[in-house]
Amino acid sequence: MTAADTHCPYCALQCAMTLTATPDGRLPVEVSGxxxxxxxxxxxxxxxxxxxxxxxxxxxxAPLMKQPDGSFAEASWDEVLDxxxxxxxxxxxxxxxxxxxxxxxxGLTNEKAYQLGKFARIALRTRLIDYNGRFCMSSAAAAxxxxxxxxxxxxxxxxxxxxADTVLVLGSNMGDTMPPFVQHLxxxxxxxxxxxxxxxxxxxARLADDGAGMHVQPVPGTDLALLLGIAHVVIAEELxxxxxxxxxxxGFAAVRRSVASWWPARTESVTGVPAETIRALxxxxxxxxxxxxxxxxxxxxxxxxxxxxxxxxxLALLLGxVGRPGSGYGTLTGQGNGQGGREHGQKSDQLPGYRKITDPAxxxxxxxxxxxxxxxxxxxxxxAVQLLARCGIDGGVRMLMVHGANVVVSAPDVSQVRAAxxxxxxxxxxxxxxxxxxxxxxxxxxxxxxxxxxxTMTNLEGRVIRRRRAATPPPGARSELWIMRExxxxxxxxxxxxxxxxxxxxxxxxxxxxGLADYxxxxxxxxxxxxxxxxxxxAGSSGTxxxxxxxxxxxxxxxxxxxxxxxxxxxxxxxxxxxxxxxxLTHYQSGTQTRRVAELNDPTPRIVAQLHPVTAxxxxxxxxxxxxxRNVRGVVDAEVAVTxxxxxxxxxLPFHYAGAESANLLTSAKTDPHSSMPEFKxxxxxxxxxxxx
Ligand code: SF4
Numbered sequence: 001m002t003a004a005d006t007h008c009p010y011c012a013l014q015c016a017m018t019l020t021a022t023p024d025g026r027l028p029v030e031v032s033g034x035x036x037x038x039x040x041x042x043x044x045x046x047x048x049x050x051x052x053x054x055x056x057x058x059x060x061x062a063p064l065m066k067q068p069d070g071s072f073a074e075a076s077w078d079e080v081l082d083x084x085x086x087x088x089x090x091x092x093x094x095x096x097x098x099x100x101x102x103x104x105x106x107g108l109t110n111e112k113a114y115q116l117g118k119f120a121r122i123a124l125r126t127r128l129i130d131y132n133g134r135f136c137m138s139s140a141a142a143a144x145x146x147x148x149x150x151x152x153x154x155x156x157x158x159x160x161x162x163x164a165d166t167v168l169v170l171g172s173n174m175g176d177t178m179p180p181f182v183q184h185l186x187x188x189x190x191x192x193x194x195x196x197x198x199x200x201x202x203x204x205a206r207l208a209d210d211g212a213g214m215h216v217q218p219v220p221g222t223d224l225a226l227l228l229g230i231a232h233v234v235i236a237e238e239l240x241x242x243x244x245x246x247x248x249x250x251g252f253a254a255v256r257r258s259v260a261s262w263w264p265a266r267t268e269s270v271t272g273v274p275a276e277t278i279r280a281l282x283x284x285x286x287x288x289x290x291x292x293x294x295x296x297x298x299x300x301x302x303x304x305x306x307x308x309x310x311x312x313x314x315l316a317l318l319l320g321x322v323g324r325p326g327s328g329y330g331t332l333t334g335q336g337n338g339q340g341g342r343e344h345g346q347k348s349d350q351l352p353g354y355r356k357i358t359d360p361a362x363x364x365x366x367x368x369x370x371x372x373x374x375x376x377x378x379x380x381x382x383x384a385v386q387l388l389a390r391c392g393i394d395g396g397v398r399m400l401m402v403h404g405a406n407v408v409v410s411a412p413d414v415s416q417v418r419a420a421x422x423x424x425x426x427x428x429x430x431x432x433x434x435x436x437x438x439x440x441x442x443x444x445x446x447x448x449x450x451x452x453x454x455x456t457m458t459n460l461e462g463r464v465i466r467r468r469r470a471a472t473p474p475p476g477a478r479s480e481l482w483i484m485r486e487x488x489x490x491x492x493x494x495x496x497x498x499x500x501x502x503x504x505x506x507x508x509x510x511x512x513x514x515g516l517a518d519y520x521x522x523x524x525x526x527x528x529x530x531x532x533x534x535x536x537x538x539a540g541s542s543g544t545x546x547x548x549x550x551x552x553x554x555x556x557x558x559x560x561x562x563x564x565x566x567x568x569x570x571x572x573x574x575x576x577x578x579x580x581x582x583x584x585l586t587h588y589q590s591g592t593q594t595r596r597v598a599e600l601n602d603p604t605p606r607i608v609a610q611l612h613p614v615t616a617x618x619x620x621x622x623x624x625x626x627x628x629x630r631n632v633r634g635v636v637d638a639e640v641a642v643t644x645x646x647x648x649x650x651x652x653l654p655f656h657y658a659g660a661e662s663a664n665l666l667t668s669a670k671t672d673p674h675s676s677m678p679e680f681k682x683x684x685x686x687x688x689x690x691x692x693x
Contacts, residue, residue, distance in 0.1 A: 004470035005034060008047040009107075009450035010588045012153070012333035012460040013178040015039035015047050019451055019470035028054055028451060028471050037159050038459065042180035045586055049597045053432075053449060054471050056596055060432055060446035061476040072444065077478070077486075080443050084401075085490035087426045088124060091398050097125040097378070101387050101397040104131035104346040105404025106335030109455030109467060110519075111504040112480045113337065114352055114511070115497070116403060117345020119484045122370055123493035127378035128397060131346040132405040134384035134676060135412075136338045139305030140295055140331035142675035146306070147313045147560050148322070149553030150516050151354075152462040152535070153339050154330035155322075157545050158184055163326060166193035166288035168281070170223060170312060171298020171681075172332050175203030176585040182207065189213060193288065195281060197223065198298060199580055200610070200652055201645035216281070220578040220650055221682040222271040223299040225566040227311035229267025230282045232259040234318050237279075239286035241320030248552070249317050251561035258563035270566070272647075285319055290326040297334060298582070301681040306674035307564035314561050322559065323548035333460040335589070340458030343517035343535075344508055348381035352508060353515020362515065369511040370495050383676030385412065385669050392423020399426040403480060406435040409590035409658045412678040413633050413669040430480060435592040436658045446477040453479050454501045456527065461545075464522055464533040513539070516553065570668070572649060572684050577615065579629065579683040581655045581663045591656035607661040609638040610652040611687065616642045619689060626690045629653070631683060634665030637690060651687055655680075 002021050007014040016036030021028040028051040033041040063080040064072040091099040102120040104113060113131075120129035137153070144151035161167060161184040174181040185207065188194045194213030196205040205215040218226050234240050235256050245252050264275030285291050293316045299308045309331065316322050316329035333339045345352045352369075355362035357380045367374040381387065388411060390396035400421070411417045421427055421440050429441040438444045452473040458464050481504060485497035498504050502524040513520035518536040521543070527533055537543040551557035572578055583589075586600040594600045609627060621627055623642040628635060629651065637660065638653065646652055653663040668679045 004451070004468045006451060006468045006470055007457060007465055008043065008336075009050050009053065009593070010046050010336055011178050012336055012338050013038050013181055014336060014457055014459040014465055015043050015180055017043060017047060019051060021471055024472065037157060038461070039180040040183060042183065044179040045600060046588055046594060049599050051451075052597045053593055054451055056433070058433060058596070059474060060434060060444060061474040062446060064444040066442045080445065081483070081486050081490060084426070084428055084443060085487055087399055088491060091425065092125065095398060098128050099398040100124050100126045101128040101391070101400045102126065103384065103387065103400060103402045103405055103407060104129065104341070106131060106133040106136055106338040106341040108337060108341060108404045108480070109457060109501070110337065110340040110344055110464070110508060111455050111501045112403070113341045113346050114344035114508040115481055115484050115504055117352065118370060118495065119488065121377050122372050122495055123484070123488040123491050125378065127381040128348070128387055128390070129346060129381055130348040130384040130387050131341060132384065132407070132410060133335060133338050133341045133346070135301070135410060135678060135680070136334050137297070137300060137331055138675040139300045139302070139672050139677040140309040141342065142306040143309035143313055144331070146562055147310060147317070148548060150547065152547060153333040154461045155547035156328045156330065156461070157463070157534070158461050160326065160328070161185065161292055162187050164188045164193070164290045164292050165191040166195070166284055166291040168195045168197070168285060168291070168293045169204060170197045170293070170295045171300065172294060172296025173198065173202040173204045173298075173582060174296075174332065175207055177334070177583050179585070193284065195284070197226065199578075199647050199650050200582070202582070203585070214277070216273055216277060217647060218271040218273050219647070220580050221302065221571070222566075224304055224308040224311050224564065225262065225267055225270045226273055226278070227308065227315055228259045228262040228566055229264060229271070229278045230285075231255070231311065231315050231318060232262040232267070233264060233279050233282035234286060234315065235259060236263075237282070239282060240318040244320030245318060248323070249559045249561050250556075251563070254563040255314055255318070255561040258565065285315070291319065291321055292327060293321065293329045294332055296332045298580070298681055300331070301677060301679070303670050303672050303679045304567060305672045305677045310562050310564050314564075317559050317561055323550070325549075337457045339460060339462060340456070340464070343458065344512070348383055348387070351377070353512035354517035355515045365514060366511050369507060372494050383671070385671050385676060385678055388417050388420055389669070391420035398424060400424055400428070402427070402429045402437055404430070406437045406590035406592050408437045408440065409662055409664065410655070412664055412667040412680055414662050414664040415634050416669065430483065431592070432477065433592055433596065435590070445483055447483070448473045448477055448479050452477075454524070456505060456524070458535070462534045464519065464527060464535060464537070466524065466527045570679075570682060570684050575686065576684050577687055578650045579653060579666055579685045580650060580681055581653050581667065584654045584656065587654065587656035589656070591658065594656065604654070607636070607638045607653060607657045607663070609640050610643050610646045611640050612646050612648040612650070613642050613644060614648045615651075615687070616640065619687060621689045628688050628690050629666060629685045631666050631685045633668070636661060636663060636665050651685065
């Protein structure tokens, strides 16, 4: 047997595990949790069963090409790569380089994310690259950049939470999405200080039962108003940290004005949260010696997501939490490499090192590393929703390359996305299973899985970690690094295209030097030595576990308090309900992987909606029957679970299912103006019983 210390393929907690394999490396036979600061040996069901993905019989092992009758036929690598390269050259000649788009993923290693950004810009020469992290936490990132001048999900190590006496969790259900995280909430629970804001009584909300804290259940889409109301109390009752606000922030006067009218009674009328609860929340946070405010997708995936995250940051700044030892604000990254995925150039407006693509000095630095002229780096592209919407339209994208994303399940308003992909001249999808998006492709490229090659990821604390090869890949599958090198050669692209992840990391580190996310002091060898590696990690440093202790990243060192306004979004009328979506314990994201693992899929093989008993009774809906959810965008039929865990004005759907069971048939592609985050978490639907079902 051989063993490799690595990390889970799924979420951003990146729990440490050891994979033990047969000597030929063909079959990992055992997964065991490994002691690590985030998971302390714990794994959730997804982690325990992850090795099954490596042994699946439906693994893609050869390139596939779509036939005229719609079926796939296996093809050689030369055949598919030649066709892709020919298409790029032809489309570029005919329509210009922006006829080609690239859609990346937050599950790609740092090395692949970096290489993909470079590949798009100097091999394809397109400005049109973005990734599914845009759907993940882009609004919180925009808010953090605005307030602090820097975005790192948690600007402190997760273990700091252990000693908190108060943790306010807004719109995250880590009890299901990343269960080992819960051990870091025990201190707050013991002090009665876990406060969970969620329209649904989720697994995490239940952790606040029995004196462990409080569950606050606002009307969906009113989180921003709730935060303004809490800030109102903090200022009106002079609970804020005056010295901190004076010395470390700017913008207090505007924020004070912006919350002045959000007295508790008004906030209650909008959010449904009792005025007394709002006061108690403010007092609890202000009276704590160690308090944290954490946000998740529930409050961020809205058209006012950046402003909502900003309101959470404002509250944290008013209370003097950010940068104070034992306190803080952070956002909880969802995807495995959601953090690293946005630092190295997959985002439409950024270059490696988390540099703005518009920054001349940054462009010059990256161009030197890439061996091109700065003018050869295209300008900013468009964010993910707009990139997908451009597919197949006149003057738009004619060819799309998708890496590590299943957009016909995970994007908003997926029937439009499916139609857009259908209009393309060429859709190329790289994946290790035939995902729903891959099924639509003209060419499918079989790639390696997480435990089949070396690499690095950056977890939710900004900690750079090593993924190690533990299993031998099937002979026909290839690394994306190899695919990019082969295509770069066929396209006559400049630059170097190493196949060695360690060399690619070294180049990434050089490209990041001097940027916000500076990795220049890091290497695979250093990470292998066990070094703790929180970025920024400039050469000669030992990393930065804690950000903002002394100064923020703005030139004057101060954080920005930013006045924001609450604007109610789409609201139900008459018998309509608010639809909220989220994750289940046994599934991950679009379900491409977890729906293939029997132990994960069998408990929840089909979509089940949650509906309040009063709502069900009023509509003549029985528990276990089938219901139809409908709005202007689409229709979803689901079995119904009747539960008091949900508000009477709300219905919940998990978003892991495909085809006619995709919750994103109903979600809106409207986006937040600051971050281009879509409105995943608040749609309006009608709900009715399906006769005879
Ligand atoms: Fe994997 Fe996340 Fe579960 Fe940890 S919590 S085992 S990283 S899915």
